[in-house]
Amino acid sequence: MNPVGHHRPAPAPPPPGRLRPRRWLAAVAFLALLALAGTVAYVLLREDRPVRVPPKEIGKIGAPYGAPWTVWGFTHTDRSADVGPASARVARALDDRPMIQNQHIMGWGAYNPEPVPGRYDFTALDRRMDYIRRTGGTPVITLCCAPDWMKGGRPGDTDWRKLEVAPLPQHYDDFARLAATVARRYPYVRHFAVWNELKGFYDRRNGRWNHEGYTQLYNQVYDALKAVNPAIHVGGPYVPMYSHVGGTGSALRGEWGSVDQIALDAVEYWLAHKRGADFVTVDGPTASDDRDVHPDEVTALDKFVAINKWLRARTDLPIWWNEYYIEPHGDPWSEDKRAAMHAAALIDYARAGVSTVLYWNRIPLDGDRTCKGCLWVTTSVRDGGTPGRMLGVLQSFAQWFPAGTPMIDVRASSRRVRVLAQPRKIVAVNTSGHQVHTHVGDTEITLAPYEVRWLDRNSR
Helix, strand or coil: CCCCCCCCCCCCCCCCCCCCHHHHHHHHHHHHHHHHHHHHHHHHHHHCCCCCCCCCEEEECCCCCCCCCCCEEEECCCCCCCCCCCHHHHHHHHHHCCCEEEEECCECCECCCCCECCECCCHHHHHHHHHHHHCCCEEEEEECCCCHHHHCCCCCCCCHHHCCCCCCHHHHHHHHHHHHHHHHHCCCCCEEEECCCCCCCEECCCCEECHHHHHHHHHHHHHHHHHHCCCCEEEEEEEECCEECCCCCCCCEECCEEECHHHHHHHHHHHHHCCCCCEEEEEEECCECCCECCCCHHHHCHHHHHHHHHHHCCCCCCEEEEEEECCCCCCCCCHHHHHHHHHHHHHHHHHCCCCEEEEECCCCCCCCCCCCCCCECCCCCCCCCCECHHHHHHHHHHHHCCCCCEEECCCECCCCEEEEECCCEEEEEECCCCCEEEEECCEEEEECCCCEEEEECCCC
């Protein structure tokens, strides 16, 4: 019945020779399906054909750096491999294919370096730095965080709950002196990042980063480090590049959302007011703050590509990513998927001309012999220290794609496959959960779901 309760009259029959509407619609739908099937078949055939492009060089990995800079590496966190009965097992694995190793001066495995003004405790930091040297690592130090007395606490106290509080402006010079002391203690370290993610510099009243305060701290640290050794490389501002899908956002946007304007403002202020710098560093996740990883994990990787382009348009400084995160909050990945998606991210970083990428190692729990996403399982037990999948991914990139390596233009016929090539080696990554038959250049291969395969150039 219609809304007013009356029966609708039966429709008049169509004139002779005229298709009934339903038959006409069915015919159109059938033709559309045929066209769609043809299109799909054409696409599948195209994915299976070689992509022939001249084997030309398209850039250098990690420019402007060259050998022996490995580009790829990781940050030590709490309960790292420098302690425990299985420490030597990890040391052998790291020494086998060395890469960059980063350590903070306070927190993440390091004690309060100056609990009382002028009284130092480098016990834990010495052990970490010695481990980095013994395992062939290229050392990087992140100058964070600050002793409590620089943050308003009492000399001698260390409240780890306040680790991420920034030093007070009247103690910026004290922190700069501490940075210089660290540089003199480890003279073989030539790369220092100033602070971490603007921790403690958020201005809640105005809803933005206190980039003025951070830049003032940075400039004092920069001057102090250069006074120790002008050859030291100093960088910042280590801004977290958070993003949202909803809201007005910023002009730096894509299907993945838009980077928060306050992050862009912080980077631009630092670029305009820094005393000097040898590299620019940022960090961030593909996940948005309001929609997690959006619209999917592969498309979300474009966020990193967009940020790199944005940075390159504003500075010629080498670009560092001191941290990066690509996994959604509520969807734990298999190790195969994790390795594949991280390899895909590293490929994008390489093609974008990034100079340094550091993986934030997960904290192995005592007795945990699996530790998903960890570079190695805990060294706290005698049978621990087994290298994880992610360590192999990072070390393979460090081995085959260190700074200065020529990138060769080799492509996959499938859009689901990421490729990075150099004169002797190719890495191909299936970013999908399905088997993919594809050509990588002239080489025909079949990749298992989330497979990362290393190929010799021109191999069959």
